[in-house]
Amino acid sequence: MFKLNSCLILYTIRNTIMSNIELNDKKIQILEVAEKLFSEKGFDGTSIRDISKMAKINIAMVSYYFGSKERLLEALILYKTSDLKLQIESLLHENLEPLDKVNKLVEIYINRINCNRGIYRILHFELTSKKREENLAAFAELKKGNLKSLETIIREGQSKGIFRTDVVIPLITPTILGTFFHFHMNKPFFQELLHLNTETLYNDYIKNSLTKHIQQTIKALLVYEN
Amino acid sequence: MFKLNSCLILYTIRNTIMSNIELNDKKIQILEVAEKLFSEKGFDGTSIRDISKMAKINIAMVSYYFGSKERLLEALILYKTSDLKLQIESLLHENLEPLDKVNKLVEIYINRINCNRGIYRILHFELTSKKREENLAAFAELKKGNLKSLETIIREGQSKGIFRTDVVIPLITPTILGTFFHFHMNKPFFQELLHLNTETLYNDYIKNSLTKHIQQTIKALLVYEN
DNA sequence: GTTTAATTTAAACACTTGTTTAGTTTTTGT
DNA sequence: ACAAAAACTAAACAAGTGTTTAAATTAAAC
Numbered sequence: 091m092f093k094l095n096s097c098l099i100l101y102t103i104r105n106t107i108m109s110n111i112e113l114n115d116k117k118i119q120i121l122e123v124a125e126k127l128f129s130e131k132g133f134d135g136t137s138i139r140d141i142s143k144m145a146k147i148n149i150a151m152v153s154y155y156f157g158s159k160e161r162l163l164e165a166l167i168l169y170k171t172s173d174l175k176l177q178i179e180s181l182l183h184e185n186l187e188p189l190d191k192v193n194k195l196v197e198i199y200i201n202r203i204n205c206n207r208g209i210y211r212i213l214h215f216e217l218t219s220k221k222r223e224e225n226l227a228a229f230a231e232l233k234k235g236n237l238k239s240l241e242t243i244i245r246e247g248q249s250k251g252i253f254r255t256d257v258v259i260p261l262i263t264p265t266i267l268g269t270f271f272h273f274h275m276n277k278p279f280f281q282e283l284l285h286l287n288t289e290t291l292y293n294d295y296i297k298n299s300l301t302k303h304i305q306q307t308i309k310a311l312l313v314y315e316n
Numbered sequence: 317m318f319k320l321n322s323c324l325i326l327y328t329i330r331n332t333i334m335s336n337i338e339l340n341d342k343k344i345q346i347l348e349v350a351e352k353l354f355s356e357k358g359f360d361g362t363s364i365r366d367i368s369k370m371a372k373i374n375i376a377m378v379s380y381y382f383g384s385k386e387r388l389l390e391a392l393i394l395y396k397t398s399d400l401k402l403q404i405e406s407l408l409h410e411n412l413e414p415l416d417k418v419n420k421l422v423e424i425y426i427n428r429i430n431c432n433r434g435i436y437r438i439l440h441f442e443l444t445s446k447k448r449e450e451n452l453a454a455f456a457e458l459k460k461g462n463l464k465s466l467e468t469i470i471r472e473g474q475s476k477g478i479f480r481t482d483v484v485i486p487l488i489t490p491t492i493l494g495t496f497f498h499f500h501m502n503k504p505f506f507q508e509l510l511h512l513n514t515e516t517l518y519n520d521y522i523k524n525s526l527t528k529h530i531q532q533t534i535k536a537l538l539v540y541e542n
Numbered sequence: 543g544t545t546t547a548a549t550t551t552a553a554a555c556a557c558t559t560g561t562t563t564a565g566t567t568t569t570t571g572t
Numbered sequence: 573a574c575a576a577a578a579a580c581t582a583a584a585c586a587a588g589t590g591t592t593t594a595a596a597t598t599a600a601a602c
Contacts, residue, residue, distance in 0.1 A: 132358065132360055134358055134360035134361040135360040230504075230505055230508075233502070233505055234509075237509075257532075258525060258529050260506065260509055260510065261495070261499070261525075261526065261529040263498075264494075264495045264496075264498035264499045264502075265491060265494070265495045265498075265529075265530075265533055267494075267498050268490075268491070268493075268494030268495040268496070268497055268498030268499070269487070269490045269491045269494040269495065270490075270494070271494055271497070271498060272489075272490035272491075272493050272494030272497060273487070273490045273494070276459070276490075278456075279456055279459055280486065283460075283463075283486055284486065299484060299487075300487065303484050303487045303491075304491075306483075306537065307491055307533060307536075307537050310533075310536035310537045311532065311533050311536045311537075
């Protein structure tokens, strides 16, 4: 069975897809470095010189390839989110019980974001507070589409009489993603608290305990009977 | 009854407490402006000139009063989090059923953070990713203390046979706070989605629907029976 | 009222920022 | 092989960064 513990597979697929459109190896190299640094030091906290240094290229290459730092970010967003929509939508048509679909949705989300921590942190938390909304129209569309998919799954469960009907569906995504993000954003705190000394232990905890906790939470929220 | 829809009361109390220690009006003015700008544009995205301009003071005054930009941030954190611990701990000794305590804890958290959005966004999401951990030891202690309080409440409910015992307690806070933060960090998205056109509508939605959703979630998670 | 201390200021400091320019090297097409 | 295009580079640009300095103003103390 295809287990979700590899970030590498999707990564390779994406590179293949994207490179057919417009990205060459150098651009990808820049994007990868940019993601790493943006996620570590924030967008404003990362300079083009930092990026070019780590990517071992000339400073001018970023402007040459992407035009500006802002447009580098836009390219990064596109690069990293282009195939999530497909992944979610294909889940819709799988032959699974509603609850299993929800569980798998959680699994996809967590694995997905866990493999692309940097860019999702920027997307969800750094950019929304600023006046960069106009640049992120495509991302808003992605969110809307994913919400529609979730709604379809839940409505299915509701019509089958499995899920309760007094749930505010748009607030479920915040619970799923918010729980993960809050955990991960406070990584040092939880690493100490839960004795997750190594990176492996930390990642395993996310893949197992945290994912299970979120699935348990959503299940309790959806299936709970008064 | 004391309703939680006022951010002003706590704000006034805090100012009174803090000013007795070391803060004068000018310092407070700088801190308030700093919080506003940090929360809008991020720590790195805000310059001391921005702050001094909006606070209508000379640039040198920030260094004069706080020493540096980093230490201004530290002062801001202390200024804004000093009384949350007391508020949570006093809840522990109230004569309430465990579930009501949990619900009130959620209410306190959401109101509290909602009234201090800026600083909490910085604390939870901007600073944790960088190497600023050493500056935030006090904040980590606050988090630990609050977790202990939550644990006390839940253990109480468990020993009374009301709460299930297979819950990972440290993961409950991420669910509570993460849900709120994810909602608020994607404010423009949810404002459009849920037609919360005005600031009042948005705030009311947080105070009512979102708080209820989180309480419902935690209740389902704690009380759910197989 | 004078002196001492605290506050406030404008200017300068050295440094980093994103971007552009003008020139060089490399690759590509014929 | 040669010309055109693309890739790449070092240097410079103007603007902005956090911080410091030294002088001016205000407040406090005696």
